Amino acid sequence: MVAVCATFFLPHRSLEPLSAAASQAGGAPSNGLEVLEVRPSFFVSAGAGANVGVQVGDDGVVVVDAGSAASAPAVLAAIKRLSSKPIRYVIDTGPDADHVGGNEALSKAGEKLFGGGAPNAADSVAPILAAEGVLRHMAKSPAGGWPTEVFHYSRKYMYLNGEAIEVLHQPSAHTDSDVLAFFRRSDVVVAGDVLDTRQFPVIDVERGGSIQGEIAALNRLVDLAVPSIPVVTREAGTIVVPGHGHLCDQYDVVEYRDMVTIIRDRVRDLIKSGRSLTEVQAAQPAKGYMGRYGNQGGAWTTDRFIEAIYRSLAREKA
Numbered sequence: 001m002v003a004v005c006a007t008f009f010l011p012h013r014s015l016e017p018l019s020a021a022a023s024q025a026g027g028a029p030s031n032g033l034e035v036l037e038v039r040p041s042f043f044v045s046a047g048a049g050a051n052v053g054v055q056v057g058d059d060g061v062v063v064v065d066a067g068s069a070a071s072a073p074a075v076l077a078a079i080k081r082l083s084s085k086p087i088r089y090v091i092d093t094g095p096d097a098d099h100v101g102g103n104e105a106l107s108k109a110g111e112k113l114f115g116g117g118a119p120n121a122a123d124s125v126a127p128i129l130a131a132e133g134v135l136r137h138m139a140k141s142p143a144g145g146w147p148t149e150v151f152h153y154s155r156k157y158m159y160l161n162g163e164a165i166e167v168l169h170q171p172s173a174h175t176d177s178d179v180l181a182f183f184r185r186s187d188v189v190v191a192g193d194v195l196d197t198r199q200f201p202v203i204d205v206e207r208g209g210s211i212q213g214e215i216a217a218l219n220r221l222v223d224l225a226v227p228s229i230p231v232v233t234r235e236a237g238t239i240v241v242p243g244h245g246h247l248c249d250q251y252d253v254v255e256y257r258d259m260v261t262i263i264r265d266r267v268r269d270l271i272k273s274g275r276s277l278t279e280v281q282a283a284q285p286a287k288g289y290m291g292r293y294g295n296q297g298g299a300w301t302t303d304r305f306i307e308a309i310y311r312s313l314a315r316e317k318a
C-alpha cells in the first residue's frame, strides 16, 4: 500500500521529517522503506540511503536516484507496487554510493522505452542518465552500475508520462557532477545532495565541489520553485525533494540558501582579516546554525564544512 501523507500538507514550520510524517500518516513501511505520494503520479521513497523519486505513467517508470546497493531489492519491490510498467530511466543526481549504488539492479529490472531497430542487449535494460563526471567518479565501482547516457552541457531534457523532465547540471556544487531533476507538470524538483536538510551541505572539494557552486545551485533551486502565493496552502507550490531529509517548499530552500550564504560570508571576512584555517574554525563562523545543522562527529563535521568553504575561497583567490 502506498502511504498518502496527510501531515505533509501543513504550514511549512510544522513540516515533519519525511519518515516521521509517513509513519504518522499510518503508512506501513515496506521492507524498511516509506513511500509518499507527493503528486498524483510522483512518489518519494525514504530510507533507501538517499531519497528516491519515482514518476509513474503510461510510458513506464522514471526513477531519480537508485538508493544504496543494499536497498535495491526493497526499492524495486516498492516500485512494483506503484506501477506494473517497466523502469524506463534511472537518473543519478550525483556520484555518491547512496544515490548510485542501486543503479545496476534498477537498470537491469527495466527496459529501454524506444529500442528502435533490432533489439539488442542495450535495449533490455533501462538507461542510466547522469552528468559526465558521475562516470569518472564511478570508475572504481562495477561497470554494470555506470551511467549509460552522460551529458556535459547544462540541460538535458525528455518528455515522458505526459510531462517535461529537465535534468539541470550544476557544475561545481556538492561535486562537479550534480544535477537537479525537474518534473514540470508534477511541479517537483529532485535536488540530490545540493540540499540536505539534516546537516550543512556536503561540499566535496576533491571531486570538484565548491561553496560558490553550491550557493549557485541553491539559487537555481530557489528560482525553479514557486511558493504557494497569494493563497498559502500546503497542497500547492513546488515540492523540492532533498537528497536527504524532509520535503521542502521554496521557503525552506530560501532559508537553507541564506544560512549557507551567511556562513560563506563570515568565512570570507575571516580570511580577509588574515586568519588561518584553524583560526577560522576556532572563530565558529557557523554559530547560530550548529545546533540545527552541525555535526561534532561522523563523516561531515562542522569543521569539515568550514574547511571546504575555506578551501573553495582560497582556490578562487589563487
Ligand SMILES: [Zn+2]
Binding pocket: 050, 096, 098, 099, 192, 193, 243, 244
Ligand atoms: Zn547523498
